Amino acid sequence: MKKPPHHYHLCPLCGFEFERTETHCADGCPMGRFCNLIRCPNCQYEFPAEPRLLGWVRRLFCREPSRATQREMVGLHELEVGEQGELVCLSCEQHSRRNALAVYGLVPGSRLLLQQKRPTFVIRVGETELAIETGIAREIFVKRIPREEAAFQ
Amino acid sequence: MKGNQDTATLNVGRAATTAQEAAIVLVGNPNVGKSVLFSKLTGKFVIISNYPGTTVEIARGETRLDGEAVAVIDTPGVNELSSRTGDAQVTCDVLRDHPSAKIVQVADAKNLRRALLLTLQLAELGRPQMLVLNMMDELDRCGGRIDIRKLSELLGVPVVPTVATAGTGIHLLQKNVAVACNASDFVARAVAPSSGAAADYDRNVERLRRVNEVMGQCYTLDRPRHPTFAQKIGWWATDPLRGTLLLALALYFMFWFVGLVGAGTFVNFFEEVVFHRHVSPWAIHAVDAVLPFPHQHAMEPSEYKLEIPLTPTRGIALMTSTREVLSSKYNLAPGVTLSWWQEALRFLHDFLVGEYGAITMAFSYGFAIVLPIVATFFLVFSLLEDSGYLPRLAVMVNRLFRGMGLNGKAVLPMVLGLGCDTMATMTTRILETRKERVITTLLLALAVPCSAQLGVLMAMMARISYPAAAFWVLLMVGVAFAVGWLAARVHRGQTSDFIMELPPMRLPQFGNIAVKTLARLEWYLTEVIPLFILGTAILFFLDRLDLLSKITRVCEPLVKGWLGLPPETANAFLIGFLRRDYGAVCLLDAATGSNPTLSAHQVLVAMVTITLFMPCIATMFMIARELGKRTALWVTLFIFPFAFLVGGIVHRLEHILGF
Known part of the structure; x- marks a missing residue:
């Protein structure tokens, strides 16, 4: 849930995230460099850039909506401590690493609980507590299990 | 050591002829209690701890089934049987070498899923097997239920519940070994072979899909709402803040118990009261009676203070006593010339109770100084081992160790090295790649002082200031990191991923700790005392042949010129090649003995140099055995010049440091 740095823009219409350099306006627009509008490369909607000061104030008072929750699949490192997840896939490039996790029961479909993130990730699979490095945690993709549902498990 | 292995195979060969048909191989995931079960079955002692990877070598023993002797083989824990991963190699070899043996799979009942994954792999071998569900008490506590009859039906093999530590179910297991059989088709059906790296x-x-089918029919879990206290401590131990506090607490307790009580109170008592006042005078009298020649032993004062230590400088004094005791120094009767016969007697006399005497020097050092320190250390270490804290320590230091080309797991041999570097060198087998093993071994040999040396160094530390002591600690840690960092860059190997199972925290059992401490002490003493006697004998003969002074003169440029130490300390470094703690004790004598010859700065230089020495000759042999002779040679060739280099640099820094 990293906040996008200020040179990233979020289209207010379709939610597409893009860099300023990706915007293309029509050639020969009379506004030239005085134009303060940004065009979303996805839906072509044009909107004014947010003044910096306003951006600071907004970030100060409003919480960035955590869009990641709506996503189906998140990296293990994006899970909150104490949250449960169902493993969707392992993106490890080395097969030995994938198998090293599989022997602990970490295969698609198995459930895990994130116990801590620092200094090293600790997860719980069944009754096994497993410490894994952050680098490997990023390669584990899970589906969040809502807390209400997890309580019944 | 090689010879040892050979005799082991020979013994088994003999056992195999009588009980070939009935051999049992214990197989299972790491840390499920195979070794406990093994010692319950055979009555043989094996080291048992609460962390994965305690057993690195196979152990063999015998048990009686229906009055018949049956060979039992304990294997290192494995998570799978694929021989592609190195750690399963030993177990696979054992299974291959004993084609008619019955497989007894030991499982942690709490972790049934992982156990069954292994059951399926074993079943594919198509051999008689059975399943032991160990730690049933812990399963109960965490709210799990296993329908054992149903599980046995599904797998088609006998399933026996046990609590190995309490000895429950062992008889049932012995009875069921006879009916061990091939697994049912459902589990034994080989998984379709696919090719490629995946x-x-x-x-x-x-396999896990099938395991889940089995689990669904016979396993239920009703987890209690509140975590137990042990679980909470386990979580605290890996928390950045509370974990650091817990580590500091553990370290302080260890320092207090080993450094102050062990190396202070106990050593004082054994050295001053037992040896100086009783054993040595008694030995002198006895030797004088047997080997008479005209001489008179001097008397010297012996001061003893019994106190309960609180900090290195303060304690609660309970009693003090002073007494005159017989000294090993003696004067010949004036005006007497000894005959050749008397000279010979004198030679033997000096060998036993002289300045470099076997009894007055080697025994008093080995038993009075090393034994109390080593005993207290092993006691604390066994406590730590059995609690399950050590793997959690690995979690805390993983990031730090990454810089040295290692991962957190390497902390296990490192901590063990504080007890005995030779044993720890063998434990490096739990590390997965050769690079990790080489670097850990190097750091163990270089910068991890073993308990015997640590105790002597702590005594030397009393002679230097607090900043100097802190400097010594920081320098050792710094050297370890710098060398580790460099070695990680020089060595072209790979570092393995850090994926580590954290065993549950458990209350250590008194019996196991006592037995384990005693076994380690025995191992230590049988190795240490002969080396001490050898070292003393070498010193004695060098002294007699007048070579000691010549060696002193030869080493003068190095010892006096480069390190700035008195030339007589050369014999300390000479003996340090044999055992660095012995070298340290010679330096301790020069630093705090009856007429100290070292200044505080010289003590620091000597401490730094001797700490960085190779631990002992046994460690060198162990490195050669574990990593090959070439590596052992390189490690040795690096360590000794490096130790002198660092010592010399510290000496040159005298004016900058100011201590």
Whole structure:
């Protein structure tokens, strides 16, 4: 849930995230460099850039909506401590690493609980507590299990 | 050591002829209690701890089934049987070498899923097997239920519940070994072989699907709402803040118990009261009676203070006593010339109770100084081992160790090295790649002082200031990191991933700790005392042949010129080649003995140099055995010049440091 740095823009219409350099306006627009509008490369909607000061104030008072929750699949490192997840896939490039996790029961479909993130990730699979490095945690993709549902498990 | 292995195979060969048909191989995931079960079955002692990877070598013993002797083989824990991963190699070899043996799979009942994954792999071998569900008490506590009859039906093999530590179910296990049989088709049906690098993984996914089917029919879990206290401590131990506090607490307790009580109170008592006042005078009298020649032993004062230590400088004094005791120094009767016969007697006399005497020097050092320190250390270490804290320590230091080309797991041999570097060198087998093993071994040999040396160094530390002591600690840690960092860059190997199972925290059992401490002490003493006697004998003969002074003169440029130490300390470094703690004790004598010859700065230089020495000759042999002679040679060639280099640099820094 990293906040996008200020040179990233979020289209207010379709939610597409893009860099300023990706915007293309029509050639020969009379506004030239005085134009303060940004065009979303996805839906072509044009909107004014947010003044910096306003951006600071907004970030100060409003919480960035955590869009990641709506996503189906998140990296293990994006899970909150104490949250449960169902493993969707392992993106490890080395097969030995994938198998090293599989022997602990970490295969698609198995459930895990994130116990801590620092200094090293600790997860719980069944009754096994497993410490894994952050680098490997990023390669584990899970589906969040809502807390209400997890309580019944 | 090689010879040892050979005799082991010979013994088994003999056992195999009588009980070939009935051999049992204990197989299972790491840390499920195979070794406990093994010692319950055979009555043989093996080291048992609460962390994965305690057993690195196979152990063999015998048990009686229906009055018949049956060979039992304990194997290191494995998570899968694929021989592609190195750690399963030993177990696979054992299974291959004993084609008619029955497989007894030991499982942690709490972790049934992982156990069954292994059951399926074993079943594919198509051999008689059975399943032991160990730690049933812990399963109960965490709210799990296993329908054992149903599980046995599904697998088609006998399933026996046990609590190995309490000895429950052992008889049932012995009875059921006879009916061990091949697994049912459902589990034994080989998983479709797929090719390519992903094969192992794909097969395990398929196996786990079947395991889940089995689990669904016989396993229920009703987890209690509140975590137990032990669980909470386990969580605290890996928390950045509370974990650091817990570590500091553990370290302080260890320092207090080993450094102050062990190396202070106990050593004082054994050295001053037992040896100086009783054993040595008694030995002198006895030797004088047997080997008479005209001489008179001098008397010297012996001061003893019994106190309960609180900090290194303060304690609660309970009693003090002073007494005149017989000294090993003696004067010949004036005006007497000794005959050749008397000279010979004198020679033997000096060998036993002289300045470099076997009894007055080697025994008093080995038993009075080393034994109390080593005993207290092993006691604390066994406590730590059995509690399950050590793997959690690995979690805390993983990031730090990454810089040295290691991962957190390397902390296990490192901590063990504080007890005995030779044993720790063998434990490096739990590390997965050769690079990790080489670097850990190097750091163990270089910068991890063993308990015997640590105790002597702590005594030397009393002669230097607090900043100097802190400097010594920081320098050792700094050297370890710098050398580790460099070695990680020089060595072209790979570092393995850090994936580590954290065993549950448990209350250590008194019996196991006592037995384990005693076994380690025995191992230590049988190795140490002969080396001490050898070292003393070498010193004695060098002294007699007048070589000691010549060696002193030869080493003068190095010892006096480079290190700035008195030339007489050369014999300390000379003996340090044999055992660095012995070298340290010679330096301790020069630093705090009856007429100290070292200044505070010289003590620091000597401490730094001797700490960085190779631990002992046994460690060198162990490195050669574990990593090959070439590596052992390189490690040795690096360590000794490096130790002198660092010592010399510290000496040159005298004016900058100011201590």
